[in-house]
Amino acid sequence: MTYYKIEKNIGKIMIKSNNNEIKKTMKIGLIGFGKTGKAVASVILQNKEYSLEWVLRKSIKLENRNVSEFLGIQSDETGLIYSSSKIEINELLDKHPVDVIIDFSSNTGIYLYGKPASDRKIKIISAISHYGENEKKLLKELSTNTVVFWSPNITLGVNYLIFAAKLLKKLAPNVDIEVIEQHYKGKDGVSGTATKIAKALDLGDSEINSIRVGGIVGKHEIVFGFPHQTVRLIHESISREAFGNGVLFVVENLVNKSEGLYKFEEILMQHFKE
Numbered sequence: 001m002t003y004y005k006i007e008k009n010i011g012k013i014m015i016k017s018n019n020n021e022i023k024k025t026m027k028i029g030l031i032g033f034g035k036t037g038k039a040v041a042s043v044i045l046q047n048k049e050y051s052l053e054w055v056l057r058k059s060i061k062l063e064n065r066n067v068s069e070f071l072g073i074q075s076d077e078t079g080l081i082y083s084s085s086k087i088e089i090n091e092l093l094d095k096h097p098v099d100v101i102i103d104f105s106s107n108t109g110i111y112l113y114g115k116p117a118s119d120r121k122i123k124i125i126s127a128i129s130h131y132g133e134n135e136k137k138l139l140k141e142l143s144t145n146t147v148v149f150w151s152p153n154i155t156l157g158v159n160y161l162i163f164a165a166k167l168l169k170k171l172a173p174n175v176d177i178e179v180i181e182q183h184y185k186g187k188d189g190v191s192g193t194a195t196k197i198a199k200a201l202d203l204g205d206s207e208i209n210s211i212r213v214g215g216i217v218g219k220h221e222i223v224f225g226f227p228h229q230t231v232r233l234i235h236e237s238i239s240r241e242a243f244g245n246g247v248l249f250v251v252e253n254l255v256n257k258s259e260g261l262y263k264f265e266e267i268l269m270q271h272f273k274e
């Protein structure tokens with residue numbers, strides 16, 4: 001007979017059976033199965049505590065294929081790929097309920113699932129880089145009923161970089177600062193992360209320098225120019241799986257939160273207080 005017990009490990013709660021099998025404690029739905037969504041799905045599938053119940057995308061490409069099978073990941077998870085043009089979101093949520101929705105689609109995705117998720121108290125983690133004022137307002141509204149998290153950069157590394165840069169600026173408020181962001185050829189617009197860094201350091205768009213070459217996943221550098229020395233803080237994403245690891249960090253840190261709108265800084269700062 002299999003029975004489960006609760007085990008605490010470095011602040012994390014796991015439910016393990018007498019055969020040491022870990023019971024999946026969190027059901028996740030993923031919106032967006034493009035360049036980043038695929039990498040994020042593969043990280044979730046390799047995590048033993050959370051299960052990926054489904055993936056939703058716009059087109060009918062790969063419809064009804066098993067996610068783990070398509071990504072070539074050995075897993076007993078049965079989550080399928082669905083198309084938003086073929087299944088209504090409420091039907092998907094009724095048939096395959098989830099605790100968290102993770103959004104790596106586009107700035108229109110929130111209109112598809114935001115209200116139904118909030119009504120069902122499903123936590124929302126949005127990684128969309130650019131939202132307009134209407135979408136930001138909608139996130140705020142949804143957060144009155146459920147936990148909503150939004151970060152234009154969801155890697156632990158970049159958020160730590162911003163934290164360190166703010167500290168340095170506090171020590172030397174008059175230093176020259178420029179941001180250099182490098183991405184793969186063809187990436188549209190200024191990186192949302194660079195804009196976030198600039199905003200955190202009270203810089204304008206003119207202090208952001210963008211380079212688009214080859215296949216760079218993402219590199220952000222903050223240059224602090226002192227009269228006789230230069231300090232550089234650099235973060236480099238080696239692969240898109242970094243976004244998946246960031247997502248899992250966020251999921252873990254939102255477990256006991258009550259409804260409200262959360263930013264990365266808030267969940268990062270709580271670790272410096274502990």
Ligand SMILES: NC(=O)c1ccc[n+]([C@@H]2O[C@H](COP(=O)([O-])OP(=O)(O)OC[C@H]3O[C@@H](n4cnc5c(N)ncnc54)[C@H](OP(=O)(O)O)[C@@H]3O)[C@@H](O)[C@H]2O)c1
Nearest residue numbers: 032033034035036057058059104105106127129152153154
């Ligand atoms: N916060 C972060 O750290 C971070 C990191 C990387 C990327 N991002 C952001 O994540 C988003 C996706 O990036 P990407 O590079 O993966 O883009 P991508 O390759 O173009 O993929 C976008 C995916 O979203 C789906 N999609 C778009 N709009 C949709 C909608 N309204 N309903 C359902 N599915 C929709 C697309 O479906 P089809 O495949 O069917 O067309 C596609 O699978 C962008 O906003 C990007 O800026 C954020």
